[in-house]
Amino acid sequence: MNRRLAQGLTGDAGDRARPAARVVVALGANLGERARTLAEALIELDRLPLTRVAGAAEPIESVAITLAGPDEDAPAYLNTVALLDTSLAPSVLLEYLHAIEARHGRARREGEARWQSRTLDLDIVAYGDVRSDDPALTLPHPRAAERDFVLGPWLAVDPDAVLPGRGRVADLLAALRAEETS
Numbered sequence: 001m002n003r004r005l006a007q008g009l010t011g012d013a014g015d016r017a018r019p020a021a022r023v024v025v026a027l028g029a030n031l032g033e034r035a036r037t038l039a040e041a042l043i044e045l046d047r048l049p050l051t052r053v054a055g056a057a058e059p060i061e062s063v064a065i066t067l068a069g070p071d072e073d074a075p076a077y078l079n080t081v082a083l084l085d086t087s088l089a090p091s092v093l094l095e096y097l098h099a100i101e102a103r104h105g106r107a108r109r110e111g112e113a114r115w116q117s118r119t120l121d122l123d124i125v126a127y128g129d130v131r132s133d134d135p136a137l138t139l140p141h142p143r144a145a146e147r148d149f150v151l152g153p154w155l156a157v158d159p160d161a162v163l164p165g166r167g168r169v170a171d172l173l174a175a176l177r178a179e180e181t182s
């Protein structure tokens with residue numbers, strides 16, 4: 001066990017090497033060869049140290065969401081959700097996700113640009129039961145409960161999924177869809 005990777009650069013795992021946590025990662029792509037990018041990213045996730053991919057949903061297509069709302073003119077997204085078992089600390093995992101994004105040609109910019117089209121977006125939806133309001137890594141992801149394209153694939157790959165602090169993913173998705181059609 002590599003304790004530095006498991007403890008994080010800021011020591012966020014405490015003194016001991018951590019046991020594997022169940023982590024939910026959302027993958028999205030709306031530029032380039034989307035399906036291929038997602039498939040490659042899943043392989044790269046599985047190759048991360050102290051990490052294995054325990055499951056991944058069939059990718060689904062969805063309209064791009066920008067700061068102004070849904071944008072039918074922007075290229076559509078392909079989204080999926082992967083379940084990981086990892087002993088990497090949350091901050092270390094996020095750094096690896098950013099490295100995978102960068103390898104797939106994603107340029108990172110601040111401000112409004114964060115809503116722009118991208119070859120690959122990797123978000124940590126949940127890391128076990130960990131709660132954090134750190135803007136650099138908010139856990140669970142603050143917008144997960146409002147995103148059909150996260151909840152749908154997550155439910156498909158784990159019918160018993162629970163979003164920590166928010167409840168069962170099946171209930172959250174039903175509520176979201178009821179709201180969308182009302």
Ligand code: ADP
Binds near residue numbers: 121125
């Ligand atoms: P978004 O995914 O919201 O469209 P970005 O991928 O550009 O935006 O991420 C912006 C920043 O969000 C990242 O640099 C990261 O530090 C931060 N962030 C906060 N919480 C999370 C999380 N749970 N998963 C991924 N990134 C997060």
Ligand code: MG
Binds near residue numbers: 121
């Ligand atoms: Mg992101």
